[in-house]
Amino acid sequence: MATMGQIWANTGSTLATLMFTYTIFRRWFPHVGDHLAPFFERLFSRFYPYIQIKFHEYSGEHFKRSEIYSGIQSYLSRDSSLRAKKLKANTTKGSKSLVLSMDDREEITDEFESVTVWWQSKKVGNTRQSFSFYPAADEKRYYMLKFHRRDREVIIERYLEHVVKEGKMIDMKNRERKLYSNTPGQNHRSQTKWSHVTFEHPASFDTLAMEEKKKEEIKNDLVKFSKSKDYYKKIGKAWKRGYLLFGPPGTGKSTMIAAMANFLEYDVYDLELTTVMDNTQLRSLLIETSTKSIIVIEDIDCSLNLTGQRKKKEEEEEEGGDEKKAVEKKMKDEGEKKESKVTLSGLLNFIDGLWSACGGERIIVFTTNFVDKLDPALIRKGRMDKHIEMSYCGFEAFKVLAKNYLDVEENELFDEIKRLLEVEEIKMTPADVGENLLPKCEGEEAETCLKRLVEALKEEKEEAKRRVEEEVEEKKRRKEKKEEMKAKKEEKKKKIEENVEEEEH
Template sequence: MMIKLIKSMFQAITRPIQYLIISYLRYVSGSPSLTDTKHDHYVTTLVIEHSYKFLRENILYSSTHAYVFNKLGIHPVNYHVGELTLADSYQGIELSWRIFYNNKSIGRESFELKFDKRHKDLVYNSYLPYVESTAKEMTTIPEVHIYSHSFDTWETKPLEHHSTFETIAMKEELKRGLIHDLDMFVQRKDLYDRAGRPWTRSYLLYGPPGTGKTSLVVAMAKYLNFDVYDLQLSRAVECYFNPRKLLSGVMNNSILLVEDIDEGSTVLVLSKLLSSLTLGTPWGEARIVIFTTKNKDMIDPTLLSRMSMEIYMGHCCFEGFKVLASNYLGLSHVDNDEPHRLYRDIKRLIDGQVITPAQVTVELMESEDVDVVLEGLVTTLESLTSDKIDDDEDEEKHLACLRDL
């Protein structure tokens, strides 16, 4: 109970004090992580390692990792053994970093920071937050953080998905409208401040599987240079779900992605999350929250009323096909341009809403021969269109039978 009480109080404490509390807890437990070790009267040593226990410490570790390696001009994947050092300075004080790999006492990568103990307050209150903010600016490739309920932390990896607004299969009018909405959001911080409202924008992406919901999230993240925090609520254990603690581990200017909210997510879990967001849980500045669902009709109307914008990700249209054909076959996607004889047939068949962007992509990767690929796509579209007509006729017969009863 004491540990739970400490954790619940932890989120309301300022960041420098959080570092000190973590240091004390680590000191008591005998772990070297984020602990001051006084080698002599003048030098303080701070050791930072990856932790599955404290979200704040994990963020500091990630920031330190990016900051130190960027300063050294070395990519982490090219260095996995031994020891590296970095001399740094900040506001007139000298600091020294050492990087350890396979440290015998720790067992994994860690960072050691040494500085004059007289500057301890400056290091905790100013330098470490500076490392975090600088690391964010240094990161040119957004990252995706997937929440692990087992370890109660965010697991991080590069956002390597290729999608951008230029490559995504989406109606041009809808795409331009979304980009304009994002631009207005990031430029209106003063408006949110004056209104006393959290600087948050929420979107609902809905549509069948394979219609590009994930691709759109990636395109938005790359456009804004925001990290993505991917939360699978269907895996959450309702009685232990603590949204305020979870959100405290999310860095500034990020996208929180809550996927498939029509599958397994309880009303209580969503209610807790929405309440934390509405109350302005301090997990960042500009906050974008994206919910995805396959079936909008299954969503609680209260949740829908809180959406800033709803975006239907439907079947592939002809505009989307031309973008994909440009991506995979190198064909033109200029308006009114028909670079291939089969484009008219494809336009006629695809506008019947029978195929998803994912299915089109599979067809376009069948061969390097453009004729073979597009002929195969036409055949597939004809088959899907025929099936859809049969299904519509069966549905009409069924309704007619019901009316006759």
């Protein structure tokens, strides 16, 4: 393919002659020159049928780096790192790796819909030969795009959009991902704000202990969501999806969130509801979140009193005359009220109100240990679209952990472990299984770790038996106490009735 340089070489001498003639002509016959200008322009364009577009690095009054320029730089970095002979290496703020771009005055060609274009990186100003680490203030860089005028339509209408879109995608992939958390302001009246650190959690779906089928289902769901911009637009729905992760502590809810974020390459916003003063603050936090992010509210049952009126009444009835508990609960509720006035309706508005649609492409994840405690309004489909149960370790999940922790895919102890997990139905969280599998000293054999797990599972079986017996005992004790109280109440009532009767006589 001919480079722009070769084309220049071919047409260069013709153009140079023409330019020279035209300049001399204008000098001697300035008035005639003006009349002849259109003629010369037509003549030049006949010999040089290329169109050029410049994209400056800094444009506008505010000296802000042009987004299009950086988009082009990222777009070209892919090809230039392979093809350009002179490269420049930059570290860009917020980027996780080096960005290689072509050096000044380098040129590369690109093809789009069978049309060839030429990109050149150029620099103007500061021709002084001085040594400096920093670019001179009067130095201006730009990209020059050249293409044949017959391709004008393709370039203007489709190619430029393609470059900017691809460039943004490369930037997105290259960026350092962030984990945001909302920190309360200095005094209790000031707003809570997002602060961030680099998100570097190593969890992935490969390391997540879970049945393969369930994992695939979640991954497919995530991919489908992330590619459905047009579909969501078509059905008139904000581009977001809610997940509810529920299960006992240590079953991998937080790990799953990290795996999701790594899988989709999204940022994570970890929202601590108890430090949000009211619904207005909650809304302003939401508005500040960026697209391609996961907003997480962990332990939603502990964050707010979302159990609903109906549940509360039931609890009170159950507690009966246990006054101490009631007082404690009241104090706790009052404390919570002082800390946060976020209401259930505020939270629902946060999830699917009008504001929630701004920015697009967001995933909201709630986690809880007690799914039954939550208000049904909060977790209905449309708000929490997918409910995922994270449960105790099954045999398939154990195999993932054994592979990850010990690099073991088969062992004679596997049958015993399978029996304990599946036949005996011993409940152990993946966190506990992992802890048992983790080698405790340098060079500890995989066999030893597996034996430790078998022992721990057997102990857990005994422990579970004891817990059941204790529970039965506790239930019996509570029942007896209730009956005793009931008897006492009746006796008291009887005494009062007898007193009244005596007084009447």
